Amino acid sequence: MNAEADTHQNSQSKTKDTNGHSVVSSDGDYDPHLHRNVQNPTTTLQTFAHFLKASIGSGVLAMPSAFANAGxxxxxxxTLTIGCIAVHCLHILINxxxxxxxxKRVPYLTFSEAMTIGLHEGPPIFKCVLPIATPLVDGFLAFYHFxxxxxxxxxIAESIKQIVDEYLVVLDIRLHMCFIxxxxxxxxSIRTLKTLAPFSTFANLLLFVGFGIVLYYIFATLPPISTRQPFQVVSRLPIFFGTVLFAIEAVGVILAIEGKMEKPKSYIKPFGVLNVGMAIVLSLYILLGFFGYWEYGDDALGSVTLNIPQQAILAQVAKIIFAITTWxxxxxxxxxxxxxxxxxxxxxRTKDTSKHVLYELLIRGGIVLLTFCFAVAIPDLSVFLSLVGSFCLSxxxxxxxxxxxxxVQYGLGYGVWKLKLxxxxxxxxxxxxxGIIGSYVSIVQIIESYNT
Incomplete structure (x- = not known):
């Protein structure tokens, strides 16, 4: 457990909640939310802005391509089914x-800490993975978001390249990656979610403008729906599964923004941040996926911005918008x-706390450089989306x-007919x-793209 957790583990005295009010807790009524002491907490609206921005990334622009693999x-x-399952899993995870x-009478546990404690208290058969539980979960989270x-x-580089190619000079996409x-x-280098909140709000406003432009082009020339497939062969569904899961899920960010909330109880209420935010996200994904596939069919590319007219000024504006929001x-x-x-x-491991900011910035700089190095090796955006979604998010x-x-339920029972189990x-x-089927199909397609 983290240092903050250790500090509060045995506390039964007066503490202060996130609003600064004194709270007296006992063994029977300890409320972790009231004992959180978060530096620079985010408001509910700021959290909502982060949620929408984290869940509506470049993956949403791949939805027409995903629907081409499903019908x-x-x-x-x-999409609705996978979305509901994903939301349910987030609820059971947070709860x-x-x-x-x-x-444990602690104000907060990370995902990896919770898994370690849960495995320790769960069925004995799971205890064999206890030594690797924390680094395994942290590793998957770090790798996925990387x-x-x-x-x-x-x-971002592809969006900029299309505009520069049209109006200036044709350059290799790797050069555009260097420019960004x-x-x-x-x-x-911004290290707190509270400082990032205005950027998320601004990006969300831009997103809706960008969606409006894309839908304008989509609705302009819709062909007869009979020219599209209502269903696709089962062999194409794994790519759909991976792409949709990648687009919808952002587990690490969703947990991170909940952990930094001023009022975390409002996160999982029936009409809280999680449910309302995901309802908006799913609606946008289905809307863009359905009409995007209707318009472009099997020609739908890894990002729908690649399908809209490349020479039109309005289309170029949309690409700039999505590049900014993705940034x-x-x-x-x-x-x-x-x-x-x-x-x-x-x-x-760094004893000199005065150098913490410098070292953290160096780490962040190293992450940016590594993402650049890996990005130049990606042969196809859509199949890589599917691979990451299938493997990590499963x-x-x-x-x-x-x-x-x-x-968690092991000592409490699983209810009538063990339905929870x-x-x-x-x-x-x-x-x-x-995860297995989606990853296999994605890897096969990546190999094929290298060989062509």
Whole structure:
């Protein structure tokens, strides 16, 4: 557990909640939310802005391509299904972490800390993975959000390249990646979510303008719906699964922004940040995916901005908008990787606290450089989206939350007919199946793209 958790573990005296009010707790009524002491907490509106920006990244622009692998009937149904499953898994993850905080009388636990404690208190069969639980979860979280940042580097550079090619000079995309290194680092050097909040709000406003422009081009020349497939062959669904899961899920950011909230109770209320935010996200994804596939069919590319007219001024404005919003999302997604690497592992090894800011900035600079290096090797944006989504998010967004609830409920029972156990076993099986099949198909397509 982190230092903050250790400080509060045995406390039964008066403490202060996030609003500065004195709170007296006892063993039976300890409320972790009231004992959080967060530096620079975010308001509910700021958290909502972060949630929308983290969940609506470049992945949403791949939805028409995803629907091309599912069909215009199967696509919306499966997107809604995957979205509901993802939201449910986030709820059980956050609620399980909250329950473990109450048991251990700590104000907050990270995902990896909660998994370690849960496995310790869960069925004995899981104790064999205890030694690697923390680094495994942290590793997957850091790697996934690092992978997202790699995709974003490609997307931003590709958007800029299209505009520069049209009006100035044709350059290799790798040169455009070099040009955006400094802007990426400048924004990534912002180390707190509260400071990033105005950027997220601004990006969300730009997003809706960009969506409006894209939908304008889509609606302008819709062909007969009969020219599109309502269903697709089953072999194409794994790519759809991976792309949609990548687009919807941002587990690390979703947990990070909840942990920095001034009023965390409002996060998982029935009409709280998580449910309302995801309803908006799913609506946008289905809208763009359905009509984008209707317009472009199997010609839908990894980003719908590649399909709209390349010479039109309005289309170029949309590309600039999405490049800016993705640049801002890069800082949000990368926040998780930087937070894990620096705050959880490296900062403890640096005794001279006066140099912490400098070292953290160097770490962040190193992350930016690494995302650039990996980005130049990505052959195809859409299949890489699917690979990252299938592999990492099946584990982080489906398997581990279900496993954690199994462990948390182990001593309490699983209810009538053990329905909670059955449900979570189904979620684990679904995550394993989707992850393996989606990853295999994505890797095959990446290999094929290298060989062509």
């Amino acid at each position: 215009y009937i199967t696509g919306p149904i499966l 399980s972490m909250y329950e473990l905080c109450k048991r 992978g997202v940042c790699c995709v974003y580097v490609v997307f 290194l400094i802007p990426l680092f400048l924004l990534f 801002i999302t890069y800082a949000l997604q990368g926040y998780v990787t930087a937070d894990i690497i620096w705050n959880k592992y490296l900062s403890k 584990i982080l967004g489906l398997i581990l939350p279900a496993l954690l609830q199994i462990c 059955v449900k979570n076993v189904f979620l684990i099986a679904f995550g394993i199946f989707g």
